[in-house]
């Protein structure tokens with residue numbers, strides 16, 4: 766398992782980390798994203814979408830589990846499974862066509878659907894450390 770730790774000191778830097786991953790993303794890639802409220806998950810996701818060439822505004826999919834963005838180099842499937850009741854809801858959405866399709870998936874709160882995650886994915890964890898300052902974040906990238 767490969768692991769990389771990146772420190773950022775502004776939202777722009779976190780956006781850039783996401784953008785670089787989006788630029789190197791490939792069809793069928795699954796990224797899982799973990800971090801407390803306000804950690805910077807949406808900032809990171811916007812960066813990743815920009816790296817995919819998506820110009821549409823990307824936001825947290827608060828009221829829908831899945832938001833689909835076309836128009837980039839790959840379709841971008843943005844899942845937020847925070848409000849999911851059980852796995853059958855993922856099946857109703859047709860998650861398999863996304864996870865095992867030609868697009869790029871990003872899943873927030875992926876620990877809630879651990880049993881259906883694919884064999885390999887990139888796990889991203891964003892953490893704050895208030896002792897290091899208001900704008901400090903660590904971004905852990907784990908290839909699983």
Ligand code: ADP
Nearest residue numbers: 774775776779802803804805806807808900902
């Ligand atoms: P989440 O989606 O994880 O709830 P957001 O991305 O919506 O969080 O918000 C993160 C907030 O933290 C934004 O207001 C952003 O400006 C701020 N912020 C401060 N420093 C950073 C940093 N280094 N990386 C990302 N966001 C940061």
Ligand code: MG
Nearest residue numbers: 806807808825
């Ligand atoms: Mg968010």
